[in-house]
Amino acid sequence: MTEGQAIADKTPRTERGRRTLRKLLEAAAQEFGTRGYHDAAITGITARAGVALGSFYTYFESKEAVFRALVKDMSHAVRSHVAEAVKDAPDRLTAERTGLAAFIAFTRKHPELYRIIEEAQFVAEDVYRQHYLTFVDGYRRNLSAARGRGEISEGPDELRAWMLIGMSVFLGMRYGIWEQDLSPDEVADETIRFISEGLAVR
Numbered sequence: 001m002t003e004g005q006a007i008a009d010k011t012p013r014t015e016r017g018r019r020t021l022r023k024l025l026e027a028a029a030q031e032f033g034t035r036g037y038h039d040a041a042i043t044g045i046t047a048r049a050g051v052a053l054g055s056f057y058t059y060f061e062s063k064e065a066v067f068r069a070l071v072k073d074m075s076h077a078v079r080s081h082v083a084e085a086v087k088d089a090p091d092r093l094t095a096e097r098t099g100l101a102a103f104i105a106f107t108r109k110h111p112e113l114y115r116i117i118e119e120a121q122f123v124a125e126d127v128y129r130q131h132y133l134t135f136v137d138g139y140r141r142n143l144s145a146a147r148g149r150g151e152i153s154e155g156p157d158e159l160r161a162w163m164l165i166g167m168s169v170f171l172g173m174r175y176g177i178w179e180q181d182l183s184p185d186e187v188a189d190e191t192i193r194f195i196s197e198g199l200a201v202r
Contacts, residue, residue: 010058010059010060012059017058020049020051020055020058020059021059023049023050023051024045024046024051024055024056024059024060024066025066025069025073026049027045027046027048028040028045028066028067028069028070029074029110029112029116030048030112031044031045031048032067032070032112032116032119033111033112033113033115033116034112036119037063037067037119037123040063041063042056042063042066045066064123064124067116067120067123067124068124068127070116071116071117071120071127071131072127072130072131074113074116074117075117075130075131075134075135077110078103078106078113079134079135079138081102081106082099082102082103085098085099085101085102086098086099086102091146091149091151092142092143092146092149092151092152093151093152093192093195093196095142096164096191096192096195097188097189097191097192098188099168100167100168100171100187100188100191100192101184101185101187101188102184103168103172103176104171104172104175104176104187104188105176105184106172107172107173107176107177108176108177108180108184111176111177114172114173117131132165135165136158136161136162136165139157139160139161139164139165140157140158140161143157143160143161144157164195167191171187171191175187
């Protein structure tokens with residue numbers, strides 16, 4: 001049985017099942033985010049979720065399986081949060097500014113995100129890569145569309161996507177996780193000025 005078949009077999013078919021799965025994923029985020037992958041325990045996840053140990057195995061084969069599912073879930077949650085924030089942006093630069101502010105705000109509410117994603121490169125490297133590659137693919141398509149509308153200058157879309165994501169990752173770590181001495185809007189405003197004008201003296 002492939003991983004995809006296993007996931008399909010364990011996909012909840014009832015609303016109650018979906019609620020239980022959600023509780024397990026939220027509990028896993030707390031357990032892995034607090035204790036790290038190696039010290040985290042399935043019993044810790046079920047205790048946090050308030051469900052029986054047997055319920056865990058209804059949805060996941062192992063600790064690694066729930067961790068992999070959690071990374072995918074958190075990756076989707078971040079992308080959905082940012083996409084919702086920028087959906088009404090009138091142009092690409094406004095979308096960049098709004099999206100960065102939304103991302104930093106998200107990291108402040110979900111500080112476990114960074115620890116879990118970073119640990120994924122050692123526990124589930126393929127899922128770790130997919131997290132960033134999926135972001136890059138969306139960014140690349142959005143930049144290409146913005147160029148087509150004449151909103152941004154000509155340039156290599158994929159390279160630019162990695163640049164923008166790199167800034168977001170480290171700005172989120174510094175101003176979302178480590179210290180919060182500037183608001184998400186202040187960080188986003190200064191970042192968009194840098195993106196628009198660069199370092200050159202004008």
